[in-house]
Amino acid sequence: MTIANTILAIFQIQVLLYTLLGIVLGMILGALPGFTGSMGIALLIPITYTMEPVAALVMLMAIYTAGIYGGSISAILLHTPGAPSSAATADDGYALTVQGRGLQALGVSTVCSSIGGFMSGIALIFIAPWLAKICLIFGPAEKFMVAVFGLTIIGSLCSGGVVKGLLAGTLGLAISCIGVDAQTGYPRFMYGNDYLASGLATIPVLIGLFSISQIFLMSETHTGSNKAIVDTALSKLHGRLLPTAKELGKLLIPTIRSTIIGIAVGIMPGAGGDIASFLAVNVGKQSSKHPDEYGKGSMEAVACSETANNAVSGGAMIPLLTLSIPGAPTAALLLGGFTMHGLIPGSELFTKHADIIYPILSGFTFSNVLMCVIGLLAARYIARVVSIPMSILAPVITVMATLGCYSVNLSFLDVWAMVIFGLLGYLMVKHKMVTSPIVLAIILGPIAEQSLLQSITLSRSTFILLYYLSRPIVLVMVALSVFSIVWTVIREKKVKKA
Amino acid sequence: MTNDQRGKFISNDLIIGAFLAIVAVIFLAQAVNFRGISRYFPTMALSLFLILSLCEFGMGIRKTLRVRRGLADDVNPELKARPFTLFGLMCVYVFCIQHIGFFVTSAIYLPVAMLLYGQRDSKKIVPVTIGVLAFLYWMFVIQMKLHMPNAWLF
Amino acid sequence: MRKIVALLFALSLTLASESTKTSSAADTYPNRPITLTVLSAAGGSYDLGIRLLLPYVEKELGTSINVVNNDAGNGWVNWLGCYKAKPDGYNLYTTNFPAFFSCYDPEMNHTQRWDDFAYICNFCTDANILVTRKGHEINTVKKFLDYCLNNDDVVIAVTVTGGDDHIAYLKVLDAIPELADHTTPMHANSPLTQELLGGFVDFMICNVGNLTSLGDNIEPICVFSDRRDALAPDIPTFNEECVALGYKDVNVNSATNRGLIMPKNIPDDIQKKIVDAFVKGMNDPQCKQDFRNNHLGWNCLSGDEYIELIKREDAFYQATIMPLLGW
Numbered sequence: 001m002t003i004a005n006t007i008l009a010i011f012q013i014q015v016l017l018y019t020l021l022g023i024v025l026g027m028i029l030g031a032l033p034g035f036t037g038s039m040g041i042a043l044l045i046p047i048t049y050t051m052e053p054v055a056a057l058v059m060l061m062a063i064y065t066a067g068i069y070g071g072s073i074s075a076i077l078l079h080t081p082g083a084p085s086s087a088a089t090a091d092d093g094y095a096l097t098v099q100g101r102g103l104q105a106l107g108v109s110t111v112c113s114s115i116g117g118f119m120s121g122i123a124l125i126f127i128a129p130w131l132a133k134i135c136l137i138f139g140p141a142e143k144f145m146v147a148v149f150g151l152t153i154i155g156s157l158c159s160g161g162v163v164k165g166l167l168a169g170t171l172g173l174a175i176s177c178i179g180v181d182a183q184t185g186y187p188r189f190m191y192g193n194d195y196l197a198s199g200l201a202t203i204p205v206l207i208g209l210f211s212i213s214q215i216f217l218m219s220e221t222h223t224g225s226n227k228a229i230v231d232t233a234l235s236k237l238h239g240r241l242l243p244t245a246k247e248l249g250k251l252l253i254p255t256i257r258s259t260i261i262g263i264a265v266g267i268m269p270g271a272g273g274d275i276a277s278f279l280a281v282n283v284g285k286q287s288s289k290h291p292d293e294y295g296k297g298s299m300e301a302v303a304c305s306e307t308a309n310n311a312v313s314g315g316a317m318i319p320l321l322t323l324s325i326p327g328a329p330t331a332a333l334l335l336g337g338f339t340m341h342g343l344i345p346g347s348e349l350f351t352k353h354a355d356i357i358y359p360i361l362s363g364f365t366f367s368n369v370l371m372c373v374i375g376l377l378a379a380r381y382i383a384r385v386v387s388i389p390m391s392i393l394a395p396v397i398t399v400m401a402t403l404g405c406y407s408v409n410l411s412f413l414d415v416w417a418m419v420i421f422g423l424l425g426y427l428m429v430k431h432k433m434v435t436s437p438i439v440l441a442i443i444l445g446p447i448a449e450q451s452l453l454q455s456i457t458l459s460r461s462t463f464i465l466l467y468y469l470s471r472p473i474v475l476v477m478v479a480l481s482v483f484s485i486v487w488t489v490i491r492e493k494k495v496k497k498a
Numbered sequence: 499m500t501n502d503q504r505g506k507f508i509s510n511d512l513i514i515g516a517f518l519a520i521v522a523v524i525f526l527a528q529a530v531n532f533r534g535i536s537r538y539f540p541t542m543a544l545s546l547f548l549i550l551s552l553c554e555f556g557m558g559i560r561k562t563l564r565v566r567r568g569l570a571d572d573v574n575p576e577l578k579a580r581p582f583t584l585f586g587l588m589c590v591y592v593f594c595i596q597h598i599g600f601f602v603t604s605a606i607y608l609p610v611a612m613l614l615y616g617q618r619d620s621k622k623i624v625p626v627t628i629g630v631l632a633f634l635y636w637m638f639v640i641q642m643k644l645h646m647p648n649a650w651l652f
Numbered sequence: 653m654r655k656i657v658a659l660l661f662a663l664s665l666t667l668a669s670e671s672t673k674t675s676s677a678a679d680t681y682p683n684r685p686i687t688l689t690v691l692s693a694a695g696g697s698y699d700l701g702i703r704l705l706l707p708y709v710e711k712e713l714g715t716s717i718n719v720v721n722n723d724a725g726n727g728w729v730n731w732l733g734c735y736k737a738k739p740d741g742y743n744l745y746t747t748n749f750p751a752f753f754s755c756y757d758p759e760m761n762h763t764q765r766w767d768d769f770a771y772i773c774n775f776c777t778d779a780n781i782l783v784t785r786k787g788h789e790i791n792t793v794k795k796f797l798d799y800c801l802n803n804d805d806v807v808i809a810v811t812v813t814g815g816d817d818h819i820a821y822l823k824v825l826d827a828i829p830e831l832a833d834h835t836t837p838m839h840a841n842s843p844l845t846q847e848l849l850g851g852f853v854d855f856m857i858c859n860v861g862n863l864t865s866l867g868d869n870i871e872p873i874c875v876f877s878d879r880r881d882a883l884a885p886d887i888p889t890f891n892e893e894c895v896a897l898g899y900k901d902v903n904v905n906s907a908t909n910r911g912l913i914m915p916k917n918i919p920d921d922i923q924k925k926i927v928d929a930f931v932k933g934m935n936d937p938q939c940k941q942d943f944r945n946n947h948l949g950w951n952c953l954s955g956d957e958y959i960e961l962i963k964r965e966d967a968f969y970q971a972t973i974m975p976l977l978g979w
Contacts, residue, residue, distance in 0.1 A: 028637075042694040042721070043642050046703045136850035163557065167518070167550040173543035174525065180726060181536035183839045185813030185977070187759050188532055188540060189525070194725030194732065194760075212588075216581035219615065269846050324866045325846045332842075336695035339865050340946070346867030392622060395611035396630050398588065399604045402595065403634060407644055409724040412596050419588050430575040431510060449539040450840060457838045458852060460805040533759075645687075645720040 009054055009359035010366055018055040019367050022062030023374055029063070030070020030082045031382075033207050033397060034404015034418075037067015037083070038330045045337050053341040053356055058363035060337050064330055065313040065364070066371050068273050069113040072306050076105045077386050080211035080397060084202050085273025085309035087439050088281045090210050092305075095297035097386060100239070106379045107241040108299055109306045111248075112255055114372035116307035119259045120266065120314025121365025124321075125358065129350070131315075132322035135267045140454035141468055145477035146268065147448035150275055152481045153282040154437040155488035162492060164433045172441025175200055176449075183453050195413045202274075202442055204405040204418040209435040211401055212422025215394045217429060241379050243299075251303045254284050258307035265308070266315020272328035273309035274443050278436070280308030286487055295434075314364070321345050321357070499571055507565045510574040512558025515551050522548035587611065599649040601631055681741055681922050682715040688744045688912075691730035694721045697861050697948060698910055701776045702746065704942045708933030713925070717744075727751055728762065735764050739915040741922040744772070749909045749962060750819050753969045756979055757814070766962050770923060772912035773930050774958050776943070777951035778859040779877040779907040780820035781887060782808075783870045785849050793874050793893035796855070797828070806835045809844035809856040814977060817857040819969075820876050820906035822976045824890070827902045845870075859908060860884050864947040876906040883947055909951075909961065927954055 009015065026037045040063045048056035071082030076093030089109065096105040123131060138146070154169040155162055178189045179199035190196040243251065258280040265276035284304035285294045294301045316327030317334070324345040326332035335345070341356075343349060349357050385393070405414045425435045459467035468474050499507070522544055529540035564570040587610070594603040608627040617623060638644040646652075688706070692698035699721060706717050722729055727748060734745035747769070755762040784791055790799050800806045810817040818837060825832045838844065838853060848856045849869055856870075860881050863872065874890040875881050894902035912930060914923070933939060934952040943950035953961060 039642075045695040046699070046719075049703070135846060139847060139850055139852040163550060163553050167547070167554060170543055170547040170550055174540065174547055177529075177540040177543060180812075181532075182812045182841045184534050184536040185754075185757065186533045186536040187757075188536060189528070192761055194728040197725045197728065216584055219580045219584050220578050319846070323845070323849055323869055325849070333693075333695050335865055336697075336700070340700065344864060344867045346869060348868065389617065391612050391615035391617035392626055394615055395608050396626065398591075398611065399608060399630060400634070402592065402604075403600065403638065403644075406600075406647065407638070409729075410645055410647075410720070410722050411724055411729070412592065412647070415592050415595075419585070419592060422588070423585050426581055427577075430577060431514065432575075445539075445543070446841075452539070453535060454838055454840065454844075454847075457807060457836055643718065645718075645722075 005355070006358050006362050009355075010058070010363040012055075014052065015055045015058055015359075015363060018051075018059040019062050019363060019370060020374075022059035023066040023367060023371050026063035026066025027070035027073070027371075027375070027378075030067035030086075031073045032404060033074060033078075033080045033082060033211055033401040034203060035082070035407065036203065037063045037065075037070065038333060039407065040067065041330065041333045041337070045333065045340065048337060049340055053343065054359045054363065056341065057334075057337055057343075057360045058367065060334055061313070061317075061360070061364040062367040062371070064334065065113075065117045065310060065368055067330075068309050068313060069110070069117075069306070069371060069375065072109045072113065072302075072309075073106065073382055075210075076109060076302070077102055077383065078211065078393070078397065079214045080401070081206055083273070084206055084439065084443065085277055085312070086305075087206055087210065087274060087436055088277035088305040088309075089302055091295050091434075091436065092281075092298050092301035094214075095295075096299065096302070099297050101297070101299075102386060103239055103241050103379065103383050104243060105299065105302050106383055107376065108243055108247075108251065108302050110372055110375035110379060111243070112251070112258075112303045112307040113310040114368045114375070115255055116259050116262050116309070116311035117313055117368035117371070118365055120263050120311040121361065121368060122314075123263055124314040124317050125361045125365065128318045129322055129347075131263070131267055131318050134264075135269060135319040135323070135325060135327070137473065138268055139471075140451040140458060141471050142473045142477065143268070143270070144448055144451035144455055145468075145474050145481070146271070147444045147451060149477050149481045149484065150279065150444045151441065151448070152484040152488075153278055154440060155485060161432060161434075162488070164431075165437050168428065168433055168435065169437040169441045172438040173445045173448075175205075175438070176442045176445025182450060193413065195409060195411045199446070200417055200442070201405075201408045201414050202439065203408050204414040205421050205442060206439055207401045207405060208418040208421025209425035209428075209438060211397060212418060213425025213429055213435065215398060216422060216426040218390050218394060241376065247299070251300060254287075254300050254304050255307045257283065257287070258304045259311045262308035262311025263315035263318075266312035266327045267318050269319060269325050269327055270329075270447055272316070272330070273312040274439070276308040276312045277305040278440055280304040282484070286484075291491065310368070317361075317364075321349055322347075499565070499573075504566055504568060507562060507572070508574075509558040509561040509565070509572060511554055512562055515553070515555025515558050518551035519548055519555060522551050584611075584614070587614065595649070596647060597649055599651040600646055601635065602651045604631055681925060682713055684742065685716045685718050686713070686742050686744060687720055688717050689720045689722050689730050689733055689746065691723055691727040691746050691748065692721065693723045697778070697946075698746075698748070698776075700946060701910060701943070701948045704946060704948070705775055705930075705933055705939060708936045708939045709929050712929035712932050726754065728754075728760075731755075731764060731769075734769055734913055734915055737915045739917040739919075741914070741918050741926060743915070744926070745769075745913050747771075747911045747913045749911070749965050750814075750816055750969060750973075751908070753966065753973070754814055756970065756974055758979055766966055768916065769913040770916050770918060771954070771958050771962070772914060772927050773934060773952055773954035774909050774911040774961065775930075775934055775950075775952060776910040777907045777949045778861045778910070779875050779881050779949065780817055780857055781860055781863070781875045781884075782873040782890070783848070783856050783858060783866075784854055784873060785851070786869055786871050788854060788871065790854065791871050791873055793888070793890060794897055796873055797831075797894075797897065800831055800834045804834055806855070807838045807853045808835055809840070809848060809853045810837045811840055811843060813839055816859070816906060816908040819973055820857050820904070822973055823876065823904045823906050825976070826972050827894070827904050828899065860887075860949060861947060876904045878903065878905050881949065883944070883949060907949075909965075911953075911958065930954075 029035045029040045030037050041060050068085050071086035072089045075081040075086040075090040079090050079094035081087045081090045093105045180187050180197045261280045262276045265271045281301050281304050285291045316331040319325040319327045320331045405418045408414050526544040565572050591607045609623050612623050737743040821837050847853045872887045875887045876890050890904050931954050
């Protein structure tokens with residue numbers, strides 16, 4: 001398959017049109033609270049059955065990557081992460097919007113998302129088989145330690161209140177136990193409600209903690225003797241959209257680092273953009289010259305988060321296409337799309353079906369470039385949403401979020417979860433507690449529990465601690481976890497002294 | 499802070515810590531009775547939650563005593579009524595969707611909520627209500643064939 | 653007297669109009685789209701099978717069938733929906749055996765049993781298989797049994813407790829009890845392909861349908877069926893291999909059987925229309941070809957044949973599987 005043929009294949013009108021459709025649909029679904037690109041993929045897969053494979057699969061993969069990017073739009077402008085992978089962007093992105101720099105935040109998010117997705121596409125095309133081998137060295141013990149390392153990040157998320165942050169984290173761990181336990185089939189904290197069999201869905205919790213809580217906070221402002229709410233616009237956004245060359249230069253190292261983190265996390269099965277973005281922000285904060293800005297409006301944090309979560313999109317396809325192991329939950333959906341079109345993962349995919357797979361992967365890589373162009377062109381118009389008075393925006397967000405949460409499982413339990421977590425999030429923010437540890441713990445809890453119990457099974461008669469200590473990667477993760485905790489404690493002490 | 503305020507001060511951390519500790523104990527009592535290995539992780543998580551709640555409680559006691567002794571100043575965050583009113587309205591909204599229907603209920607909720615937030619311009623309220631519901635209907639019911647909840651009305 | 657005659661006349665008119673209504677309801681059925689709730693997420697093999705079948709059924713019924721994917725509650729939202737649905741023929745549902753037998757889980761408090769529903773047909777049977785990774789030295793049933801019986805704690809990857817692959821494992825233990833002391837199942841929410849390929853576990857039980865997506869990375873050892881699977885005729889059955897090794901009375905059949913159900917008490921005429929449409933649709937040669945092309949185990953069972961399968965599975969589950977699960 002020559003490069004010329006590949007380029008010809010992706011620049012056919014049909015493929016280009018479906019790529020464009022995928023990007024726009026992904027951005028819209030990603031931006032709407034409660035809806036995700038995954039929903040779009042799930043609904044469109046059956047429709048793509050009659051389509052030509054290159055067009056079909058490029059469209060689906062474009063929805064994937066654009067859906068992740070779209071989630072950052074509402075996260076930045078409205079503190080409403082459109083998807084779990086944008087949760088790490090919400091605090092800094094929204095703080096920038098309140099400061100009037102939301103347009104730049106959108107610009108940085110657009111460019112960095114595209115870079116992350118593009119680089120992961122390049123990795124997917126050229127070095128997928130070698131990278132796939134990395135995922136095979138992670139067994140249950142390693143995955144447990146990765147989850148533990150992810151949980152130690154919670155400490156760094158809570159500035160000025162480690163106890164409160166850990167309290168939120170352990171609450172998230174407890175919530176993650178809801179549902180039928182895979183090991184024993186025992187229903188935990190379900191109280192007879194079948195909708196809880198798979199646990200509380202992440203999206204309603206996310207929307208509640210970030211978006212609905214913000215709506216409650218906004219409603220506090222009132223003035224005048226009649227206590228009417230001042231009908232103010234959130235902010236008038238001003239300034240540049242695209243960062244200057246100097247600003248981009250400062251963001252270069254965080255972007256490169258976050259790309260690598262995103263691809264690495266994407267390769268690891270089960271870990272998605274949500275984990276990658278939190279991890280990238282944490283590493284960015286540890287390496288930054290201005291760590292105190294993180295959480296209060298750091299452009300670096302936005303760059304780290306958005307690069308990493310889009311880099312996951314290509315990274316997750318690496319084990320999927322080589323070993324049939326989905327690197328992220330959305331990749332599992334895409335597997336159905338590939339097999340439906342007769343593209344079976346494995347070595348033959350890149351040889352026997354080279355004339356189809358390489359255009360698909362190239363199309364995916366190119367879609368990130370197209371996404372950047374569309375995102376930048378649309379950003380100024382999209383950003384006008386913050387000029388809409390809160391009196392209109394808040395009820396509209398509530399209605400959309402309600403429908404979005406309902407659509408997850410076609411259940412009102414999720415809607416009620418959104419409302420209750422909205423109140424919880426409001427009370428937490430009022431008491432200076434950070435809400436993101438709950439989300440991170442809900443995502444990592446099941447991975448940690450399942451991996452721990454599996455590693456106990458695999459350790460057989462070996463004492464479990466010895467089993468863990470005999471594994472090199474586990475030792476590396478233990479070191480990283482200890483470093484993460486120690487660094488957090490030292491930083492806290494420095495802040496208190498200052 | 500006045501002396502009177504200092505004398506009566508109770509840190510919210512104390513109340514939160516106590517409340518969360520009680521919640522932790524209630525759920526921990528259930529978790530330890532789960533079958534087999536399914537109890538390990540919830541027990542561990544809830545035990546940690548209980549310990550941290552007690553730490554929060556202890557920090558609350560410390561803060562309260564420091565303020566009462568005049569060694570520090572602290573204020574509890576002021577909770578206003580309006581967010582709770584909105585919470586109540588949202589609960590009514592969700593309840594009504596289940597029984598009346600999404601679009602009919604939202605057609606009532608949107609203008610009511612906008613009015614509650616202080617919007618008075620009907621030239622904005624009406625088109626926004628119609629526009630949002632029309633968009634949601636077209637996008638999710640027609641295009642994506644989302645199955646709407648079975649209710650009395652639409 | 654006149655009053656009695658008038659009353660009888662009115663009564664007979666009412667009865668006549670009711671029967672006219674019933675027969676006219678069946679005559680006009682279906683006069684609007686039908687909703688089919690599928691208990692799996694969109695895009696999976698279950699969903700694919702349904703979507704391959706539906707165009708043929710829509711042609712027979714003369715109306716469109718709208719698919720609603722709802723995998724909430726491990727399928728129980730779907731089953732409870734069917735149990736409570738109005739028996740008018742416009743709301744159909746899907747089912748899966750042995751997944752449905754989670755109704756016997758004493759912790760879940762489900763009172764519904766298999767005979768609380770009316771059955772349309774079974775449309776797909778996906779047999780369980782034992783696999784190892786490509787190139788692994790233990791790639792036959794003989795080597796597998798020898799390895800297990802000469803070692804302790806041989807880990808076999810399955811998915812959730814009570815899932816069809818876990819049931820297959822329990823059926824193997826029932827057939828060869830000595831294996832219980834030498835093997836341990838390892839559970840997960842999704843197939844442990846990575847652990848298998850990474851060398852953390854050596855054996856996994858999955859389905860014939862997984863062979864397509866798992867590609868050339870795995871090697872099947874045997875299929876748990878009474879005869880070789882049409883989609884994978886080169887894979888020997890566990891039963892034939894055990895018999896050859898001298899194990900008597902080994903008859904391990906394990907598969908996931910995917911079917912369609914409807915609420916009970918739908919008028920007989922309408923029920924018959926529905927069943928006939930689905931069976932005709934399933935038996936369309938092009939439909940069979942579509943299933944083959946997509947590596948789905950076409951298996952159309954309806955009426956008494958389907959009920960007999962369910963009864964057999966139910967009896968075995970209650971007698972053998974439930975005690976092993978501790979229920």
